[in-house]
Amino acid sequence: RLTRVTFCMGGFCKASANCLLFLFNLVDFLACIACFAAGGYIWANFPYLEWVFVLCLSLGAALLLSAILGWCGSTNDAPVLVLISMWMGVPVLIFELSLAVVFIAVEPDLVKWITENSVILFKCQPSEPCVPRDEVIHFLESFHEVSAYVLF
Numbered sequence: 404r405l406t407r408v409t410f411c412m413g414g415f416c417k418a419s420a421n422c423l424l425f426l427f428n429l430v431d432f433l434a435c436i437a438c439f440a441a442g443g444y445i446w447a448n449f450p451y452l453e454w455v456f457v458l459c460l461s462l463g464a465a466l467l468l469s470a471i472l473g474w475c476g477s478t479n480d481a482p483v484l485v486l487i488s489m490w491m492g493v494p495v496l497i498f499e500l501s502l503a504v505v506f507i508a509v510e511p512d513l514v515k516w517i518t519e520n521s522v523i524l525f526k527c528q529p530s531e532p533c534v535p536r537d538e539v540i541h542f543l544e545s546f547h548e549v550s551a552y553v554l555f
Contacts, residue, residue, distance in 0.1 A: 424477045424485065431470035431492070438463030449539060458502075465495050 442459030445452055469491040476484030 421477050424473055428470045428473040428477070428488075431466045431473070435463045435466035435470060438466060449542065452539065462495065462498065465491065469495065 438459045442456045442463065445459065446456045449455075469488045472484045472491065473488035476482065476486075476488060
């Protein structure tokens with residue numbers, strides 16, 4: 404009869420898995436705080452970009468829920484909660500990666516589109532200087548690469 408060789412010695416595997424899961428949940432929680440902070444910054448400084456605020460808030464809420472479920476599952480020996488947390492992370496990961504790729508790819512076209520449609524978006528007259536449009540364009544030009552690399 405062959406015996407199965409196991410690489411776990413006592414509770415070492417479970418403890419190391421819990422530590423690794425705690426680390427992932429900590430990263431999710433910090434990303435959640437960053438999403439909430441970015442959403443608050445956008446809401447305070449650019450109130451006409453409410454759709455970006457809603458995206459940041461929903462992504463932060465999904466990350467927070469995933470982190471809470473993972474933490475509760477690992478501390479209470481509830482593998483169902485860990486499984487739900489893991490499967491919640493997959494669509495969030497896909498959303499973050501696709502958002503980063505789109506953010507890098509369309510930034511020049513987005514600046515051009517905002518400039519051309521500033522009359523509709525910001526109620527600015529074509530002959531007058533438009534402060535909200537200039538602020539949004541400056542924000543996109545200065546922070547698009549940083550936020551895209553953070554999403555990666």
